[in-house]
Structures are given as C-alpha cells and as structure tokens.
Amino acid sequence: MRKHLKRRTFLRGALGGGIASIALPALDAMMNLEQTAFADGSSQPRRYVSWFRGNGFMLDRFEPIGVGPDWQLNDHMQPLAGVKDYLNVVTGTTNRAKDQITHHEGMTVFSGYSFADKGQGQGFFSNAGGPTLDAVISQLLAGQTPIAGVHLGASKAQSPADEGTTMHHLSHRDHLQPNPATTNPSAAWEALFGSFAQPKDDRELRLHILDSVKGEVSTLQSKLGAEDNVRLEAHLDSIAALEAKLSAAVPVCDLPADPMFTNSESINTEQLTLVNELMSDLICYAFNCDLTRVATMLFLEGAAEPTLSEIMGSSDSWHQYSHNVQSWAPGAAFDNGQIYMMERFGYLLTKMRDTVEFDGTNLLDNSMVLMSSDASDGSVHSIRRHPMLVAGHGGGHLKYPGVHYQPEALSGNYSYGSHPGPTSGNTSDVLLAILQGFDPEASWVGEQLNDQGDGAGSGTPLAEILA
Amino acid sequence: MNFRTPFLSSAVRCLSALALAVVAPGCKGGGGDDDGMADGDSTAGTEGTGDESAESGGDDFTPPPGGMRRLLDYQYINTVGYMFGPEAAAVAIPPADQSLFGYTSIGNSLISPGLDLVETYESSALRIADAAIANPNTLAGIVPCVKDSPDEACYTTVAQTLGHLAWRRPLTDDEVQAVVEIALEAQAWGAGDFNAGLKYELVRILLSPDFIYVVETGEQDPNEPEEYWLTGPEVVTRLSLLLIGRGPSLTLLKSAEAGNYDSVESVETLARAMLNDARAPEAVSEFFAEYLALEEIPAKNPASFPLYSEALVDSMVEETELLLRDVIWTQDTDFRDFIESDYTFVDARLAELYGLPAPANDWDQVMLPADQARAGFLSHASVLARNSHYDGNSTTRRGLYIQQRFLCYAIPPPPPDVNPNLPEPPDDTPMTLRELMETVHLEVDSCAVCHAHMDPLGFTLENYDALGAWRTQEPNGLPIDPVTEYGDFGQIGSATDLAANVAMDPRLGQCIVNNMIRFGRGSLENPTKESAELQELYASFETANYRFQELLIAFVTSELFLQVGEPK
Incomplete structure (x- = not known):
C-alpha cells in the first residue's frame, strides 16, 4: 500500500542499499595538463572547504595548549595529530553576530553576516543574512571550473524546532539563496562525475x-x-x-566509481562514519580533477536531535547532550562525541594530504579548510570565544607550520554551562584572511557595520595566520 | 449553506466591478460550457446574484503578492504522468523542494533555486522523453500525430498542443518555431529519425520556465488597485494543483481561456467536481504530509524497543493516513474526529504494538482499547514516535508539536539571558521523566517561560512510550502520572482529556485554516491585511461543522485564494 504521508521516500534511495566504499586508487599522473601557473606562481589552484558540526565544543578540551608557533594539541584535537603542521587554530575571538535566537547566530562564523528575518511569528525562525565565504569564493572563481561548488552533508537530521534557511544550510549565495547539501553519496557522485561517465x-x-x-x-x-x-x-x-x-x-x-550508497537509513541509525568517508573521497576527487575548487560539508546541523549511535556511550540525542554537562565528563557521551567529530574531520584532512597533485604537492598544501560550529560552549549557545580551525597551507597563503592564535587565555573561572571568557577580536578577521588567498584585493568580508559600529563584517584580516 | 459567506462577498466585489461597466478579471459572467470530462473540468457556472449593495472599493484587504512559484515535486510528477503516462512519471525526478514556514509551496515561492536546479530538471526530462517515446500511448492521446503521422508537421502540432498543455498557455508563433527548430536539429542529428527529434522537442518543452514555474499575476481590479484577480487559466491551474495534484487538462485550460471560469460560482462548481475526482484524496494528503510531518519518525533503540522496525513505522503512518481519509472522504464529517476519534485502523504490526487482537484483514477498523485512554491522532503511534528520542520520550517535543501544529502557538525564542543548560537533577533519586522535566524545565523561571507551554501537554502522553505503546510505569519501575494542568484546559487527566481539549479549542480550526492557506497558495496568511477574509473563512469552517471538504470549497472561492497582489 502506498504511504501517502511519506511523500519524500520516492525522492531518495532510488538506488538500492548496497554498501560500498570508494577505493581511492593511487592518484598519479593527472590534471591540469595546460600547466597553468596561478597568480601566486604555483601550478595548482587554491581550494576552499567549510566544514561544520553542530552544537559547539568543550573549550577547555579543545583550545590548544600554548600560543603562537609553539602549541600543542589539546585532547579533542588529537585525531588531527597527523596533520598538525597544516593547522592554524584561532580561539578566544568573538563572533559579532548582532542578534540571537540560539544556534542561528553561530552560523555567522562562516559568513560575517548576522541572520535576517528573525521570528516572523514562527518561533525559532531566521534566514541567512548574506553570502557565506564559500559562495563568495565560488563567485570569485566563476568560470574557472565546470562546477562552482559542491555542497555535501552527512546526517539527514534537521533541527525540529528551527525554521528558515539559517540553520538548515551551511552555504548561502545570499539571503534566501541557500545551497542545499546533498546527503546521498551516490547522488553527490552523479552530480560531480555522472555526466562524464x-x-x-x-x-x-x-x-x-x-x-x-x-x-x-x-x-x-x-x-x-x-x-x-x-x-x-x-x-x-x-x-x-x-x-x-x-x-x-x-x-x-x-574518475571514481559510483559509491552505490544512498544514506537512506532512518535517523538515529545513519552510518555517518561511512557517509563522511564517501563524501570526503568525492571532495578529493573533485578537487584533484579540478571540477570545482569549493566544497562545504554539513556533517550535522546545529540543534538537530539524532542519537549518534556510532559514538561510544551515546543513547540520547547529540543536541540533548550538548545541554547536559553531565555528559561532558571525560569518557562520557559528549566528550566521546567531540573526539568522534574531530576524527571525521580528520579523515577529510588526511585524505587531502594523501591526494597528490600534478606538481607533487598535495591537496592540503593548496587548500584552506575552515572548521567551526554554531557555538563555542553549546550548552549556553555562546558565541564568545568561538573557535575556528583553518587547515591547509592554502598554496602558501597561510602559515606553515600553523600557529595557535588566541588573544587571551580561557578564564580559569570558566565552567561548562556558562559563557566562556574573556573574548575579543572578530571571527570574521579569519574569513577575510582566507578570502585574500583568492582575492588579494579583498578589503571587506561580511556585513557593513551599522551607525553604532555594530556588525559582524571585517576589514582587518587576521595577519597572525597569514604566511 | 453557511460556508457561502465568503462566496457572497466575492460576488459582491464582482458586482461592483460590473456596476462600473468595467469587467474585472475574475468577475466576468460565465457562459455554460459543456466540456464535461473526467478530471473535473466540467461546467462553468452562471453569474452570481448576490447582494445588491455594491461596494465602492477601498477595503482593508491586501492579498499576498503575486508572482511565480515552482511546481512542487508531486505536482511535477503527476503532470508528467498525465502528459506521458506512468512509465514517464516513474522516471521523473525533479529537484528536491525546500520548505519555508513549514511548507515547500512557500519555499518554492520565495527561495532561489540551487545551482543544480536545471541540471536536475534536464536529467529528469531526458529520462521522461525516452520513456514517453517507448510508451507513446498517453502522449498520442494528446497529440495523435506522434503515432499516426510522424512527420515534420507533427513537430509543430506537438509544440502547439503539448506546449499549450505544459506551459498552461498558448505558445506564440515565435515560441512554436523555437521549439520546432530544436526538434528539426535533433532529427537531423538522429539521421532523420522522427523520434530523435521528438525526444529533444519534449525535453525542450519540459525545460521551459513556463512549465517549471507557475505564474500568478492576475489582472488588476479597477476599484481596488492593490487587488489582482487571478485570470481564468491561473485559477484553474491553482485549483487543479491543489485539489487533484497536477496541472489542468487542455480542455479545462481552453475553457478557462474562453472565460468560463471567471465567476466564483463556476470556480465552486469546478472545485466540487474536482473533490469528486479519484485523485483528490491523494492531493489533499500532500497537504497533510507537510502539515503533520510524519516522514521524520526517527529510529528507536532496538534493545529497548524490540518491536521497532521500518515496516512498523510505515504501518504507523498508514494508520494516520487511513483515519484522515475516513474522516475527510469516507465519512465527510467533522474534522475534529481526527483528533478525538474512538476508533482507528490497524494491521498486524500495529495490533501487536497496541495490544489488540490481530485483524482479520490487512487493515481493519477497530475500536481503540478502552483501558489505554487513547483518542484520535494524538495517541497514534506515528505522532508519539515522531516526537520521541532514540531511547525515550520527550514531553517537550510532544507538547511543542501540539502547540505549533494544532494551536498555532509559536514558542518564542528564549530571552537573551536564559541559561539553557540543564540543571543537574538530584543524585541518587530515581525520577520519572516528568519529575525530571518538572525539575529542570519548570522550576527554573527562565526555562519555565517557554516550557510551561510544552511539557505539561507532554505529561498527559507519558502513558505511551517512545514507540507509542501503552505503559503504566517507566523502565525504572516508577509509576506514570499523566494528570496535569494547563492554562484554559484546566486539569487534564489523560490523553483522552487532552484530545477533547484540543478538539474543542477554537484555535484548532483556525490553525488548520491557516495551514491550509499556507500550503494552498504558497504564502503565509496575513492577520492584519487579510483580517476580515480570514475571520470569514474561520467562521465558514465552523458553520460547515468542520467538514474539511467544505473548508476547501470555502477557501478556493474566497479572495484569499482568487486574488493576489502586485507581483513580488
């Protein structure tokens, strides 16, 4: 009998559910046969990735130990040990979103725009106020690759309480112009490579x-x-x-083969580790083949309620754990989940590092990968000390080995479930620093400041992470 | 019948236009056009004879902006099926719709498409064209020459006839020529094969924005410059998409172009015919699919819920579908029965979950078990499981769902100084979920501001676990206490009480009306600029004894449906 209320089933899972992973063959001998020299003199183009995981961090276990060039990975960044030299980490800075709903304001960290259209009589509603950095970069690179950007996701779970475009998308070309993420690896493959096959x-x-x-x-x-x-x-x-x-x-x-995996499992039983691997592999192939130079990965949207059964000790929803600091104890579910998220991010970085380009460099040498979340301390939806991690040498644009930039140390009085401090600076300075790797003339990113001088835009690139 | 109130006011508006000897669009008299056919495009009515007290214009009504909205996924697929047959519909995969304010119809009206939009439509069109040519009977029913005389002239006929149907308007000569040029180029590329030309001609027609987007700009009312009456073809398109889930037939379009659907009476006649169409229940279920949002039922922990399976989830959704259809179509009765019916429909899986004897047939109508305090949809496993977690209940989500979807109460965002961090419950004291929520959500004022509207409603449903099965105690052995108090509801003792309170709440009918408007026209209702018209529609739903079919009739014959503002 047809399930009339389950109307979306016909749109997903058109292919059967056989599980397969893409075996990445050795990526030798390829690309850019024209041997183009890019503006910076390198023979490989710069790429950009936004990578998002919802509901914030445990700052005292995430923020690196030590600042400047001599810094150490904290507990939650250990999964990135193999690519540490490629990391520039910015902590302690302020996301200057002008308004708040909870969760929505955090998304400003990827755009420099405060959200728009708050409420509208619909509760937790807003729309993104302007383009995200990835879309700005796509616009700058228009015409240079066949695809402007690829927008991928892992979990299909959406926040049950939040409405509007802000929370459900990581990439926006502008207000009411989201780039929805594909969570189906097979469909993502089709969009990237299908036409060539x-x-x-x-x-x-x-x-x-x-x-x-x-x-x-x-x-x-x-x-x-x-x-x-x-x-x-x-x-x-x-x-x-x-x-x-x-x-x-x-x-x-x-060209990779169709992964033949559609990620059609019900929420709470999704195979997110596998999906993340397949999507990461596709990003590497797409970059390596220069089909696109921009990607976004919405691993799990903020305030979504799935139980991530691949996290040890997890039986409640990820959002619930973020608001229950009892689960933040070492070895408890939220703590384990922080490491799990960084392992997923680490898979992409490692794969990028291991993907060799025509000139012998690797993808991470030529990319800038921005990872953040919709909060610093998610339990209180704080956007103070909003962490940003930028992986990749950026084709010589960023410091290598990377640094830890932190204007002020985390207060010793900070405890989970409170707003962290002190905080200063502007997270959008990081965005402008990245943007200048694609447009050296760029002098502003994000919204203009209002008459009171408030606003999340920036005209001052964070020099400390620039090479 | 009482639901005629808005209808009369529309007729008055029309008469005022006629009194000025300016025939307002949408107000022209309809000659009886006897083109009765299967899909409800039957007859046009005659001029209304309403109250003679003609209005002189200048009311407070401002309709939502006109403009364009993209066909919804099911509308695209159903229209493809109508034009090319089931094989083509089976391979039609339009781009995913995006929801805004809870409805894809609003999203498809306001959100810009993704950059992969046309690629997705093109892949779909290429597959559709192949399927249409491999199975040509449906297409030949519309354009016989594709089988009878497949020659160059047929390309022109296809462009004119199928183009007219697909684009919902006649093509200009230049447009016909542009389409035929593609056909001829493709025929040459295909070494003279007629079908090669036909395939790409079909792709050309399907890729036109005139197929993909529904344009609703109307014609300006001479007395009310901010009001534009949808043209006849726009009205029958809007009506077909809403009531039978696809674009209008060519016969209906031509009849509308001839002016036969310019009166409110003719619209009502057509709407009633469409509600009798076999496709209407499925089209109306598309509304409820978004309104009830039951596709989001998350999986459960198999260790705690051994009965959980995806097949059981399918059965849950089907139970709700069957009750809806029974109330709306089989009984054609008070919609509030959906909220508080004392019967339901079960298959073997659900019977096991509910502790009922297995049904004799695949699905049987049964009385709800007397000792489980169940009533109507709010105690269906579908909604209970949807608003639960992987391994346990959520009084918050259950309460939120009822507030948002049935009472249209929007929980405001928390105040800026709220601490959303869960307070630590007392150690070593086993608690029920309710006790925990009373501690963490309701004792702290900054939390209680919002949670007082959610959790108490959820408490009354604590007798049903995360899968919707009856329980009298929690897994930790503590007894469930479902008795609570909430606002005007007063004391609520059980799910049955809750259902009765929700069913009797005047906000319920209004909330359903609001949601119907959002879905049906792709824009939010506007309580300020549409106040009188909304009140009329609320009243007509009530006076029609909350029969949902009558709500649809009242809606589609009201200015809320028949008018738009300046194009956005």
Whole structure:
C-alpha cells in the first residue's frame, strides 16, 4: 500500500542499499595538463572547504595548549595529530553576530553576516543574512571550473524546532539563496562525475536547448517583480552551471566509481562514519580533477536531535547532550562525541594530504579548510570565544607550520554551562584572511557595520595566520 | 449553506466591478460550457446574484503578492504522468523542494533555486522523453500525430498542443518555431529519425520556465488597485494543483481561456467536481504530509524497543493516513474526529504494538482499547514516535508539536539571558521523566517561560512510550502520572482529556485554516491585511461543522485564494 504521508521516500534511495566504499586508487599522473601557473606562481589552484558540526565544543578540551608557533594539541584535537603542521587554530575571538535566537547566530562564523528575518511569528525562525565565504569564493572563481561548488552533508537530521534557511544550510549565495547539501553519496557522485561517465554526443543539442529556453526566462523577467527576478537570475545561473558542465572536457584524471550508497537509513541509525568517508573521497576527487575548487560539508546541523549511535556511550540525542554537562565528563557521551567529530574531520584532512597533485604537492598544501560550529560552549549557545580551525597551507597563503592564535587565555573561572571568557577580536578577521588567498584585493568580508559600529563584517584580516 | 459567506462577498466585489461597466478579471459572467470530462473540468457556472449593495472599493484587504512559484515535486510528477503516462512519471525526478514556514509551496515561492536546479530538471526530462517515446500511448492521446503521422508537421502540432498543455498557455508563433527548430536539429542529428527529434522537442518543452514555474499575476481590479484577480487559466491551474495534484487538462485550460471560469460560482462548481475526482484524496494528503510531518519518525533503540522496525513505522503512518481519509472522504464529517476519534485502523504490526487482537484483514477498523485512554491522532503511534528520542520520550517535543501544529502557538525564542543548560537533577533519586522535566524545565523561571507551554501537554502522553505503546510505569519501575494542568484546559487527566481539549479549542480550526492557506497558495496568511477574509473563512469552517471538504470549497472561492497582489 502506498504511504501517502511519506511523500519524500520516492525522492531518495532510488538506488538500492548496497554498501560500498570508494577505493581511492593511487592518484598519479593527472590534471591540469595546460600547466597553468596561478597568480601566486604555483601550478595548482587554491581550494576552499567549510566544514561544520553542530552544537559547539568543550573549550577547555579543545583550545590548544600554548600560543603562537609553539602549541600543542589539546585532547579533542588529537585525531588531527597527523596533520598538525597544516593547522592554524584561532580561539578566544568573538563572533559579532548582532542578534540571537540560539544556534542561528553561530552560523555567522562562516559568513560575517548576522541572520535576517528573525521570528516572523514562527518561533525559532531566521534566514541567512548574506553570502557565506564559500559562495563568495565560488563567485570569485566563476568560470574557472565546470562546477562552482559542491555542497555535501552527512546526517539527514534537521533541527525540529528551527525554521528558515539559517540553520538548515551551511552555504548561502545570499539571503534566501541557500545551497542545499546533498546527503546521498551516490547522488553527490552523479552530480560531480555522472555526466562524464555517460556518452554525451548530444551535448551540442542540449546546449542549444538551454540557449533556446532563455527567451522564455526573459519574457518572465519582464512580467515579474524584483524578488522573482532574483530567483530567475538564479535560474539563469543554474542554466549557466549546466552549460559549463556540458562544455567541459572530460577531465584527465581518475574518475571514481559510483559509491552505490544512498544514506537512506532512518535517523538515529545513519552510518555517518561511512557517509563522511564517501563524501570526503568525492571532495578529493573533485578537487584533484579540478571540477570545482569549493566544497562545504554539513556533517550535522546545529540543534538537530539524532542519537549518534556510532559514538561510544551515546543513547540520547547529540543536541540533548550538548545541554547536559553531565555528559561532558571525560569518557562520557559528549566528550566521546567531540573526539568522534574531530576524527571525521580528520579523515577529510588526511585524505587531502594523501591526494597528490600534478606538481607533487598535495591537496592540503593548496587548500584552506575552515572548521567551526554554531557555538563555542553549546550548552549556553555562546558565541564568545568561538573557535575556528583553518587547515591547509592554502598554496602558501597561510602559515606553515600553523600557529595557535588566541588573544587571551580561557578564564580559569570558566565552567561548562556558562559563557566562556574573556573574548575579543572578530571571527570574521579569519574569513577575510582566507578570502585574500583568492582575492588579494579583498578589503571587506561580511556585513557593513551599522551607525553604532555594530556588525559582524571585517576589514582587518587576521595577519597572525597569514604566511 | 453557511460556508457561502465568503462566496457572497466575492460576488459582491464582482458586482461592483460590473456596476462600473468595467469587467474585472475574475468577475466576468460565465457562459455554460459543456466540456464535461473526467478530471473535473466540467461546467462553468452562471453569474452570481448576490447582494445588491455594491461596494465602492477601498477595503482593508491586501492579498499576498503575486508572482511565480515552482511546481512542487508531486505536482511535477503527476503532470508528467498525465502528459506521458506512468512509465514517464516513474522516471521523473525533479529537484528536491525546500520548505519555508513549514511548507515547500512557500519555499518554492520565495527561495532561489540551487545551482543544480536545471541540471536536475534536464536529467529528469531526458529520462521522461525516452520513456514517453517507448510508451507513446498517453502522449498520442494528446497529440495523435506522434503515432499516426510522424512527420515534420507533427513537430509543430506537438509544440502547439503539448506546449499549450505544459506551459498552461498558448505558445506564440515565435515560441512554436523555437521549439520546432530544436526538434528539426535533433532529427537531423538522429539521421532523420522522427523520434530523435521528438525526444529533444519534449525535453525542450519540459525545460521551459513556463512549465517549471507557475505564474500568478492576475489582472488588476479597477476599484481596488492593490487587488489582482487571478485570470481564468491561473485559477484553474491553482485549483487543479491543489485539489487533484497536477496541472489542468487542455480542455479545462481552453475553457478557462474562453472565460468560463471567471465567476466564483463556476470556480465552486469546478472545485466540487474536482473533490469528486479519484485523485483528490491523494492531493489533499500532500497537504497533510507537510502539515503533520510524519516522514521524520526517527529510529528507536532496538534493545529497548524490540518491536521497532521500518515496516512498523510505515504501518504507523498508514494508520494516520487511513483515519484522515475516513474522516475527510469516507465519512465527510467533522474534522475534529481526527483528533478525538474512538476508533482507528490497524494491521498486524500495529495490533501487536497496541495490544489488540490481530485483524482479520490487512487493515481493519477497530475500536481503540478502552483501558489505554487513547483518542484520535494524538495517541497514534506515528505522532508519539515522531516526537520521541532514540531511547525515550520527550514531553517537550510532544507538547511543542501540539502547540505549533494544532494551536498555532509559536514558542518564542528564549530571552537573551536564559541559561539553557540543564540543571543537574538530584543524585541518587530515581525520577520519572516528568519529575525530571518538572525539575529542570519548570522550576527554573527562565526555562519555565517557554516550557510551561510544552511539557505539561507532554505529561498527559507519558502513558505511551517512545514507540507509542501503552505503559503504566517507566523502565525504572516508577509509576506514570499523566494528570496535569494547563492554562484554559484546566486539569487534564489523560490523553483522552487532552484530545477533547484540543478538539474543542477554537484555535484548532483556525490553525488548520491557516495551514491550509499556507500550503494552498504558497504564502503565509496575513492577520492584519487579510483580517476580515480570514475571520470569514474561520467562521465558514465552523458553520460547515468542520467538514474539511467544505473548508476547501470555502477557501478556493474566497479572495484569499482568487486574488493576489502586485507581483513580488
């Protein structure tokens, strides 16, 4: 009998549930046959990744020990020991989002924009106020790769209480322009590589169809108002995105096989470790083949309520644990989960380090990977001392070996379940530092400051992490 | 019938336009057009004879902006099925819709598409075209030449006829030419094969924004410049999508283009015909799928809930679907029965969960067990399991669900100084979940501000575990106490009491109306600018004894449905 109320089932899991992992073959002999030299003189392009895991950190177990060039990994960063030299860690700085709902304001750390449209009579509602850094970079790199950016996720769980675009997406091209994450590895593969795996001698025809359709788009543009014209512009961008793919030559690199895994398990039984590996592998292939230079990974959205059964001792929801500091004891579920999250992030970094580029460098040499969350101390939804970890040498743009930048040490009075302090600076300084790796002329990121001088934007790149 | 109130006021609006000898769009008289056919595009009505006290304009009503909204996934698939047959529908995979304010219809009206939108539509269109050509009977029913005379002239016929149906408007000559050019180019590329040309012609038609987006701009009311009446074709499109889940037939479109659906009476006649269509229950269930959001039932810990399986979850959702359909379609009765019915539908899995004898058939209607205090949907396993955790109950989520979805009470964000960190419960004292929540959510003032509206409602459902099975004690052996107090409800002793209170709450009907509006037109209701019209619709639902089909009729014949503002 059809399940009429379960309407979304037909959209996911079109492929059977066989589990497979992508065996990454040795990535030798490939790419960039034109031997282009990039602006910085390197032969490989710079890439950017945003990586998100919801509900914050345990600061005293996360913030590195020592500052400057001589710093040590704290307990929760131990999974990154193998790539420590590639890490620049920024702690103690302030996320300057102008307003708060709980969780929503934390997302500003990836954009420098405060959220918009608060409440709307709908409770925990907001929309992202502006573009996230990944989208700004995609815009800068427009036309240089067939795909502007790839947006991936691991868990399908969404916060049951939060509404609007802010919390459910990591990437936004602008207000009401989210880039939804794909949580289905097979679909992600199809979007990245599928078109190269099929015969496409009809490309020219299909390009003509796309061109032909534009006439109707402009007729609509003339009939509709400003808001719908923004959406029609996005529609034209989407046509351009397909045109770029159809016009792209088949990349001269190893194309991965379809992982044949759709991540269709019910929430609470998702195989997030496997999904993360498959998605990380796809990012590495896509970067290595230069199909795109921008990726985002929404591992688990903030305030989502899944029980992460792959975390030792976990029987309650991750969000619940974040608000229950009894689970923050060493060896308890939230503590274990912090390590679990960093292991997942570490998988991507290690895979990037092990992916060799045409010129003998590796992906991590040429990338900047920003990891953060929607809070510093998630139990109180704090955005004071909001940690940001930037992995990768960034094609020579960032310090290597990396440093720990921390304006002031965590107060000895801090305890779980309180707002951490002291805090100063501006997390968006990190965003501008990264952005300048793609646009040396960039002088501002995020929103403009208001008359009172409040706002989350920045015009001062964090020099301490720049090479 | 009492639900005619909004209908009369619309008729008045029309008469005022006619009195000025300016025929307002949507107010033209309809000649009886006898194009009766299967999918409800039957007859147009005649001019309304409403109250003669014509209004001179200048009311407080401002409809939501007009503009374009993207076809919802099921509307796209159903329309593809209508044009090309079930094989094509089976391979139609449109881009995922995005929800805003709880509804994809609002998301598809306000959120910009992702950059992979057209690629997804193109992949889908290529598959659809292949399937349509391999199984041409449905298409040939619309454009016979694809089988009878597959030649170049047929490409023109396809562009004109199928194009008209797909784009919901006649194509200009230039547009026909643009479509045929693609067909001819593809035919040449395919070494003269007619079907090669046809395939890419179909792709061309399906990739047009005129197929993908529904445009609703209407025509300005001469007396009320901020009000635009949807044109006849726009009305029948909006109506078809809502009531039968797909775009209108070509016959209906042409009839609307001829002016046959410009009166409110004709809209009502058409809506009633559509509600009798076999596709209506499924289309209406699309509303409830989003309203009740039961696709989000999370998995349970198998060690604690050995009965849990994905098949059981499917049965839970089906139980709710069957009760909905019974109330709305089979009984056509008071919708509040959905909230407090004393019967339900079970299969063998659910019977085991509820402790009932196995049914004789796959599904049987049964009385709820007398000793479990169950009543209606609120004690269905579906909603109980949805609002529970992996390994236990959540009084908060159960209460929140009822507040948000049935009473339209939005829990405000916590005050800035709130400490959301859970206080530590006393050590060594075994507590029930309720006692724990009373300690951590209700004793601390800053938490209680919000939680006082959620947890107490959840307490009354503590007799049902995270899978929805009856229990009288918690796993730790402590007894359940479901008796609580909440606001105007006063003392609530059980789930049955809770259901009765929710069912009798005047906010319930209004909340359902609000949600119906959001889903049906893709925009939030506006209590300020649409106040009188909303009150009328609330009243007509009540006076129709809360029959959901009558709510639909009252809605689609009201200005809330038939008008838009300036395009956004």
